[in-house]
Structure formats: C-alpha cells, structure tokens
Amino acid sequence: MPVCPNCGYEYVEGITMCPDCNTQLVEFEDLPKFEELSEKDWVLVYTSGNEFEVEMLKDVLESAGLEASVLSQKDHNFPAPGDLSVVKLMVRKRDVEAALNYIQEAKQNQDDTSDE
Numbered sequence: 001m002p003v004c005p006n007c008g009y010e011y012v013e014g015i016t017m018c019p020d021c022n023t024q025l026v027e028f029e030d031l032p033k034f035e036e037l038s039e040k041d042w043v044l045v046y047t048s049g050n051e052f053e054v055e056m057l058k059d060v061l062e063s064a065g066l067e068a069s070v071l072s073q074k075d076h077n078f079p080a081p082g083d084l085s086v087v088k089l090m091v092r093k094r095d096v097e098a099a100l101n102y103i104q105e106a107k108q109n110q111d112d113t114s115d116e
C-alpha cells in the first residue's frame, strides 16, 4: 500500500503522488520505521545562546501557522559547564523550508531596527 512519507496518508494501489503535497509515495513496506519517523520528524532549524531570541522566532513561526518547539538545555539542570546554554528551535520536517524563510525575514527585520 502506498504511503505519503510527508503527511502519512495511505493511498490505494496505483497512485504514485500524494494529491495533498505532491510528494512521491513510497510502499509502506519500504518504510518500516514510518510511525517512529512521523513522531520524531522534528528538525533543528536554529540555535542561539539567547533564549529570548529563540522564543521570539518561535512566536514568529507559530503566528505563521507552523508548529515550533524550543529545546533548552537549561530545562535539564545539567551540572556540567560548557556549551549547555544553547537553545534550539525545532520545527516539523515538512515546515523546514518555510520556517527558514520566516527566520531569515525576522532576522532581517531585527537587523533593520537595530541600525536605528
């Protein structure tokens, strides 16, 4: 049975492209970890030492209708010193391209205002 690796819908035999997102369908058998994949398909799109900056970008993405998630090592109370203050911005795999555009736009706006 063909399955869309992007949105996870199953289709009847004979269909090769997902009508929703124009993604090439794959055989379900070829995708043994599909369920696992669909739950873990978060992609890192941005890192910063500045948590406020990342939260701001998350707001930008969410107001654009994208799912976004902030991962901060500060949540974990690691006792080790070093590079643990890095904050990560994650989005859904299917949203990566759009997210990168929004982030770039937001960063440009930010740079414009800080010039004043």
Ligand SMILES: [Zn+2]
Pocket: 004, 005, 006, 007, 008, 009, 018, 019, 020, 021, 022, 023
């Ligand atoms: Zn699809």
